[in-house]
Every structure is written in C-alpha cells, then in structure tokens.
Amino acid sequence: MRADAQAMIREGYRQSLAGTKGSLVDRDAMVHQAALRAQALDVADDGLVFGRLDLATLEVRYIGRIGVRTSEHDSLVIDWRAPAAEDFYRATPEDPRGVVRRRVLHSRGHTVVDLEDDLLDPDAADGMTVVGDGAFLASLARTREGAMRDIVATIQREQDEVIRAPADGTILVRGAPGTGKTAVALHRVAYLLFRHRRRFGSRGVLVVGPNRRFTAYIERVLPSLGEGSATLRSLGDLVESVTATVHDPPRLARIKGAETMATVLRRAVTDHPPGAPDQLRVVFKGVVVTLDRPRLDRIRNEVHRRSRGSVNAARGRAADLLLDALWRRFTDVGGPDAAESAEGAETALWNAILAEDGLASLDEEPTRENGEPKRTRFEARVREQRAFTDFLIAWWPIRRPLDVLRSLADPSRLRRAAARDLDTTDIEHVAASWSGNSPLTYQDIALLDELDSLLGSPPRPRTTAPADDDPFVVDGVNILTGEEVVDETWEPEMRELTTSIERLERSRRVDDGVVEERPEYAHIVVDEAQDLSPMQWRMLGRRGRHASWTIVEDPAQSAWEDLDAARRAMETALGGPRPRSRRKPTPQRPRHEYELTTNYRNSTEIAAVSARVLAMALPDASPARAVRTSGIDPQIRLIAPPDLATTARAAAEELLTQVEGTIGIIVPMPPDDEPTQTTLFDTPPEPAAWTAPDHLAEGLPDRVQVLNVLEAKGLEFDAAVIVAPETVAAQSPRGLRVLYVAVSRATQYLTILTTEEAFLKSLGGDPPGRSG
Numbered sequence: 019m020r021a022d023a024q025a026m027i028r029e030g031y032r033q034s035l036a037g038t039k040g041s042l043v044d045r046d047a048m049v050h051q052a053a054l055r056a057q058a059l060d061v062a063d064d065g066l067v068f069g070r071l072d073l074a075t076l077e078v079r080y081i082g083r084i085g086v087r088t089s090e091h092d093s094l095v096i097d098w099r100a101p102a103a104e105d106f107y108r109a110t111p112e113d114p115r116g117v118v119r120r121r122v123l124h125s126r127g128h129t130v131v132d133l134e135d136d137l138l139d140p141d142a143a144d145g146m147t148v149v150g151d152g153a154f155l156a157s158l159a160r161t162r163e164g165a166m167r168d169i170v171a172t173i174q175r176e177q178d179e180v181i182r183a184p185a186d187g188t189i190l191v192r193g194a195p196g197t198g199k200t201a202v203a204l205h206r207v208a209y210l211l212f213r214h215r216r217r218f219g220s221r222g223v224l225v226v227g228p229n230r231r232f233t234a235y236i237e238r239v240l241p242s243l244g245e246g247s248a249t250l251r252s253l254g255d256l257v258e259s260v261t262a263t264v265h266d267p268p269r270l271a272r273i274k275g276a277e278t279m280a281t282v283l284r285r286a287v288t289d290h291p292p293g294a295p296d297q298l299r300v301v302f303k304g305v306v307v308t309l310d311r312p313r314l315d316r317i318r319n320e321v322h323r324r325s326r327g328s329v330n331a332a333r334g335r336a337a338d339l340l341l342d343a344l345w346r347r348f349t350d351v352g353g354p355d356a357a358e359s360a361e362g363a364e365t366a367l368w369n370a371i372l373a374e375d376g377l378a379s380l381d382e383e384p385t386r387e388n389g390e391p392k393r394t395r396f397e398a399r400v401r402e403q404r405a406f407t408d409f410l411i412a413w414w415p416i417r418r419p420l421d422v423l424r425s426l427a428d429p430s431r432l433r434r435a436a437a438r439d440l441d442t443t444d445i446e447h448v449a450a451s452w453s454g455n456s457p458l459t460y461q462d463i464a465l466l467d468e469l470d471s472l473l474g475s476p477p478r479p480r481t482t483a484p485a486d487d488d489p490f491v492v493d494g495v496n497i498l499t500g501e502e503v504v505d506e507t508w509e510p511e512m513r514e515l516t517t518s519i520e521r522l523e524r525s526r527r528v529d530d531g532v533v534e535e536r537p538e539y540a541h542i543v544v545d546e547a548q549d550l551s552p553m554q555w556r557m558l559g560r561r562g563r564h565a566s567w568t569i570v571e572d573p574a575q576s577a578w579e580d581l582d583a584a585r586r587a588m589e590t591a592l593g594g595p596r597p598r599s600r601r602k603p604t605p606q607r608p609r610h611e612y613e614l615t616t617n618y619r620n621s622t623e624i625a626a627v628s629a630r631v632l633a634m635a636l637p638d639a640s641p642a643r644a645v646r647t648s649g650i651d652p653q654i655r656l657i658a659p660p661d662l663a664t665t666a667r668a669a670a671e672e673l674l675t676q677v678e679g680t681i682g683i684i685v686p687m688p689p690d691d692e693p694t695q696t697t698l699f700d701t702p703p704e705p706a707a708w709t710a711p712d713h714l715a716e717g718l719p720d721r722v723q724v725l726n727v728l729e730a731k732g733l734e735f736d737a738a739v740i741v742a743p744e745t746v747a748a749q750s751p752r753g754l755r756v757l758y759v760a761v762s763r764a765t766q767y768l769t770i771l772t773t774e775e776a777f778l779k780s781l782g783g784d785p786p787g788r789s790g
C-alpha cells in the first residue's frame with residue numbers, strides 16, 4: 019500500500035508534463051491525495067494492529083489503526099472505525115455479540131510485546147488459550163510524557179457509544195474528571211472524518227479547547243490516528259491575527275463574558291469614532307454649506323438604523339446621507355439662488371473674455387431642472403471635493419475590532435456604550451483592562467470577534483467602471499474600501515500574473531484583520547464547554563451556523579458563574595441560523611446525551627481526595643468510579659504562609675525522584691485587586707508563592723511545570739502539587755469547583771499544601787503535629 023501511494027505521487031508529477039492547465043490541477047489533486055495517504059500509512063505503522071477478535075463462527079478479525087487489504091482486496095486488518103470493528107469495543111460477557119475471545123495486542127514498532135485477552139463466551143472457547151496480566155490497567159498507570167496519547171486499543175464500551183454516535187445534530191457528553199471526555203471527543207473526530215469524509219473533510223472540523231497548553235497537550239492524538247485535517251484552536255486563538263494567553267481575574271471575566279457585552283459593543287460601534295471631525299464644510303458655487311455635530315450625529319444614527327448590518331460596509335450609505343443632508347442645507351440657506359447668480363456671473367465673465375477674442379460664447383448651462391437646481395450636479399461636485407472625501411474617511415473610518423476595543427479604554431466612551439448595562443465600578447475596571455499595552459485575555463478574543471461581526475468587511479467597490487468615472491476614487495484609491503484602483507485597461511495580461519495570494523494580500527492591505535473571512539465548519543467539538551461564557555458561545559456559534567456539534571463538559575468543574583445564561587447562549591449557538599420568519603421555527607436539531615462514568619486518570623487514593631472537594635463544591639454530585647489503585651496516599655500538609663513557596667519547590671524536587679513523567683505545581687490565579695469572596699474558610703493569607711510562579715520551578719527540569727488553576731484545565735500529570743487550595747477556593751464564587759479541577763489532575767502522586775487547618779481537615783489530611 020505504501021508503494022502504491024508513492025507510485026501515485028510519481029504518476030501525479032508525470033501528468034503535469036502534459037502541460038495543459040487541467041493537468042496541473044489534476045497533478046495537485048493527485049499528489050495531495052497520495053501524500054495524505056502515504057503520511058497516514060507511515061503514522062499507522064507503529065502499532066498497526068492492536069486487536070484480534072475470535073468469533074464463534076471461527077472467523078478471525080484483526081483490528082488496526084487503518085484498514086489493510088491485499089492487492090486482491092481481501093481484508094487483512096479492519097480499520098477501528100469501520101462497522102466490522104464495533105464488536106471489538108462493544109462485546110461484553112453479558113452481550114458477547116458472537117465474539118468468543120477479544121485480544122488486545124501491545125506492540126513496539128513491529129514487535130508484539132504484550133497481550134491481554136478477555137474471554138467473552140467461555141462455552142464456545144473450546145481450548146482457546148487466554149493470556150492477560152491486566153495490560154489495560156497497566157496502560158492507565160503508564161508514565162505521562164506531557165502529551166496525550168490515543169486510546170484506540172482500549173476504548174471502553176460507554177466511550178465507543180459516544181465515538182460512534184450519529185453525525186447529525188448535537189452530541190452532549192458529560193463526565194467527571196478523567197473519564198476520557200477529551201480522548202473520546204478526539205476519537206470521535208477521527209471517526210467522523212473516516213465515515214463521512216466528504217461531508218466533514220471538505221467543510222472542516224474545528225476542535226476548541228480552553229487554552230494553548232491544552233491544545234499543545236492534545237495535538238498529537240489526531241495525527242497519531244492518521245487525521246491531520248481537523249483544525250485545533252484554543253479559545254484564545256479563534257480570531258485571526260490576535261492571540262490571548264491570559265485569563266481575566268474572575269470578576270472581570272464575569273463582566274466581559276456576559277451577554278450584555280453584545281449590547282454594549284453594538285452601542286460602541288455606533289458611537290462617534292475617536293478623532294472624527296465635528297463639522298463638515300463644503301463649498302458649491304461660492305456657497306458655503308456646513309453640517310454641525312448635532313446634525314452629523316443624527317445622520318450617523320440614521321445610517322446605523324438603515325444599514326443594520328456591517329458598519330464598515332455602510333460607508334457608502336453614510337456618504338449618500340451626508341450628501342442628502344448637505345443638499346437640504348444648501349437649499350435651506352438659499353443656496354440655489356446664490357449659486358445661480360454666481361454661476362450666471364461666471365458665465366457672463368467668460369463670455370465677455372471670449373467675445374474680446376472673437377470667439378463664440380459659452381452655452382448657458384441649465385442650472386435648474388423643473389424649476390429646481392440640478393441636485394445631481396451638486397452631489398457630483400461635492401463628491402469631488404477633497405473637503406468631502408477627507409471628511410468621509412475621518413468621520414466614517416474603516417475600523418478594526420482591536421481599535422474599537424482599545425478606544426473603550428476611555429471610561430467616558432465605555433460609559434456611553436454601557437448606558438445602564440454596567441455599573442460605574444465595572445466600567446472603570448473594564449476600561450482599565452483595555453488600556454495601553456495590557457495583554458488581550460481569553461474573554462477579549464470573544465469580544466473582538468463580536469466587534470468583527472458588527473464591523474464586518476469594508477464594502478466592495480460599487481462599480482467596475484474605470485477609475486475616472488468613479489466618484490469614490492481619489493488619487494487612485496477607492497475611499498470606500500481603501501483599495502488601490504488599478505486601471506483595468508492597462509496591460510490586461512498582468513492580471514494573469516497575480517496569484518490569489520497576492521490578491522488576498524492586496525485585499526488585506528485595506529485593513530488588517532477586517533477583511534479576513536471568518537471560517538465556518540461542518541462540525542465543531544467544544545471541550546471543557548462548562549467554562550464558556552455567553553460571549554464565547556456567540557463566537558463559536560458564528561463558526562458553526564450549519565455545523566453539527568460535539569459538546570464535552572463537566573458542570574462540576576465549571577469556573578463560570580452564571581451557568582444558566584451560558585446554557586441559553588449555547589442553545590442559541592447550536593440552534594443554527596435564525597429562522598427567516600417567526601411563524602416558521604427552525605426544526606429542532608437532534609440531540610443525544612451521554613454520560614461517562616469511569617475515571618481512568620486518578621488512582622482510587624487521589625480520587626478519594628477529589629471526591630471530598632466535590633462534596634464541598636456540590637454536595638449532591640456523585641464522583642466517577644476510579645479503577646486503579648496505586649497504594650500511594652496523597653499528602654495533605656499544613657504549611658505556614660511564608661514557607662509555601664519553598665515547601666512547594668521542595669515537594670516538586672522530592673517528586674522528581676519518585677516519578678519519571680510530568681509534575682505540575684498548580685497555584686492560585688494571580689491576585690486581583692478586587693476583594694476576595696467569603697467562603698467556608700477564613701480570609702486567605704497574603705498572596706506569596708504564586709505571585710511569581712516562575713521562580714517556583716527555576717532550575718528544575720522541564721517536566722516540572724508551574725501553572726495556575728485555570729491553565730490546568732484538561733491537563734494531567736503523574737504528580738501534582740497544589741499550592742494554597744484555600745486561596746483557590748476563595749478567589750471566586752466557583753472557587754471550590756476550580757479546586758476540584760486542580761486536585762483531579764494527577765495520576766499517581768498528589769501533594770496539597772494548605773495554610774489553613776480547617777482546610778486540612780476538610781480534605782482528610784493529618785492533624786497538625788503529625789504532618790510536615
């Protein structure tokens with residue numbers, strides 16, 4: 019099969035020698051397909067076959083990462099996503115589905131190093147050998163190398179049901195930490211691309227995770243399954259040309275993430291842009307016509323009211339309404355008469371000069387039409403004036419989302435946009451967060467996307483007429499679009515030489531970040547969906563108006579406070595395009611909900627501690643069942659606040675000698691200037707260890723990472739050190755849920771360093787005196 023793929027690549031290149039246009043297209047398509055195939059075959063080569071089914075019919079099936087056939091098309095290995103492989107994941111002793119023995123093969127390269135059998139139908143076994151040493155549990159205990167691995171060989175039945183769930187509508191998957199939600203979502207992407215390649219391959223699949231650490235953590239899974247075509251993005255990377263890698267403190271995040279911000283931003287884009295002139299002054303036939311600020315503001319409102327769409331595209335309408343108002347002003351101030359006498363005087367002067375030279379006199383140009391001066395002439399003359407075009411560019415600038423956001427760092431501007439939707443302290447807090455060079459946050463990205471959808475692309479030129487005839491072309495630049503206008507009659511073959519990339523570059527030059535088309539996807543996977551704010555749901559909704567969705571979440575881990583509002587925003591995002599008429603509601607899209615119940619990450623010892631935190635956060639919730647016992651008890655220690663940092667570091671150093679894989683030191687969020695929330699526990703101590711988290715791991719190997727609780731979402735480590743859990747719990751009303759995330763990251767070792775005795779007891783730690 020590899021040789022075939024290589025031959026196809028060669029054949030593709032050979033075809034291009036035909037030299038026709040079509041042959042180049044064929045070459046690209048053929049070489050692309052063959053290269054993908056060759057790549058998938060290379061990737062699948064390691065551990066190609068991982069399963070074997072012995073059926074009651076005596077048939078033997080091998081299950082692998084990809085399907086393999088002989089040149090006669092006889093099946094040697096069945097792709098794990100094919101229907102014939104389903105029994106491998108679904109058969110149980112209660113429902114053997116015709117399977118007598120299921121065997122999992124573990125290989126390194128081309129060598130089988132381990133086997134594990136399940137006898138599903140002992141009555142039919144008839145002398146079959148059965149081997150097994152708990153390879154599945156051993157695979158769960160393996161060392162973490164910092165990147166997630168695929169689980170094709172050990173997908174469990176309840177997980178398989180999610181992976182193979184119907185491709186339409188929405189799949190909602192819930193489960194406690196470590197139940198494999200992320201793993202399952204990624205395998206589902208591979209499944210969808212395999213079974214519905216045409217549908218999902220062409221319009222694309224988007225996988226969204228909470229942050230870059232997370233996307234880096236999972237990025238190898240799909241390629242290892244031979245799927246390189248899905249787009250993987252963090253919530254900070256969804257908008258072109260901007261990136262966020264920091265979180266807002268909880269209170270700011272709450273304000274910026276609420277749906278009210280959509281209204282605030284809508285008002286912001288209709289406000290007078292910074293630096294816009296307050297007066298328009300043009301001269302026609304010696305008559306000065308001006309529009310002052312109140313009139314201009316009314317016109318601006320009218321443009322917004324009428325255009326209701328993209329603000330940038332409305333510049334043409336703005337020009338029309340300005341001209342209209344100027345004309346009305348012109349007639350109000352008695353301009354037509356003045357203009358007529360000015361024009362009459364001008365013609366008379368010329369005629370006198372011409373007569374002196376014995377030349378024919380000028381025709382009297384009719385200034386009136388049906389008794390009125392010609393409005394069209396007025397407009398044409400005004401449009402040509404620099405005073406008008408310069409005004410238009412400054413008064414209705416083509417705006418970029420980032421400029422609008424930064425302009426709201428001015429509290430008075432934000433106050434106008436906020437109206438009564440934000441209170442005074444919120445306004446100051448939010449405005450300050452956008453000032454100067456303050457870094458963009460995850461919530462800001464959703465706001466920029468909202469602004470982008472409000473501002474839209476600049477308008478396309480109205481006509482393809484030569485530049486000379488277009489009133490909006492000034493000095494070779496279309497003032498509506500900012501685009502350079504090339505004379506189309508000049509060297510037409512030059513157009514053949516511009517590539518699409520160049521054209522794209524040119525269109526981008528108009529205004530970076532505005533012209534970019536927002537991509538839409540055929541399927542969107544949202545991981546850690548419980549944390550999305552309503553504004554983030556709106557951002558995703560715009561990318562999936564025709565998409566089907568896989569939503570993966572654990573409400574118990576949610577840092578987002580108003581889950582109901584987030585739910586409503588999610589429903590809108592999933593609902594697809596708005597119905598054209600109210601009477602015709604959009605048909606309800608199918609929805610399937612699943613629950614994953616087994617915790618494959620934590621040892622039972624660590625799961626017991628996280629269950630205690632869960633009980634504090636949500637007394638009614640039930641934890642997932644952990645399946646692996648390690649014999650290693652978590653350490654929960656009472657530490658004096660000044661010693662937190664040194665103890666955390668010492669704990670990490672000790673863990674370095676105990677585990678071969680990754681160690682996470684998980685600290686609270688950076689301190690915020692707002693007052694902390696009251697919780698079950700005393701006021702947290704002064705921030706100490708986590709204010710300069712980089713120092714905690716200075717000089718330690720890379721496998722030790724320091725990260726704050728929100729950055730730890732979705733990740734896992736062999737060992738975790740949780741610093742100041744009481745502060746995590748106190749930092750927001752959802753603090754205990756955030757802590758639940760932190761304590762459920764480790765696979766083997768968990769060390770918790772608290773400064774509060776009450777906390778120590780609640781987590782089941784040793785009383786003081788007995789602990790270090």
Ligand SMILES: Nc1ncnc2c1ncn2[C@@H]1O[C@H](COP(=O)(O)OP(=O)(O)OP(=O)(O)O)[C@@H](O)[C@H]1O
Binds near residue numbers: 167173
């Ligand atoms: N069937 C399985 N076989 C082997 N390992 C598995 C299986 N299912 C899950 N795992 C492993 O369990 C760990 C947790 O999985 P995953 O990160 O997908 O859980 P999660 O539910 O997304 O957790 P969280 O809610 O904390 O993000 C991973 O290391 C994953 O590889």
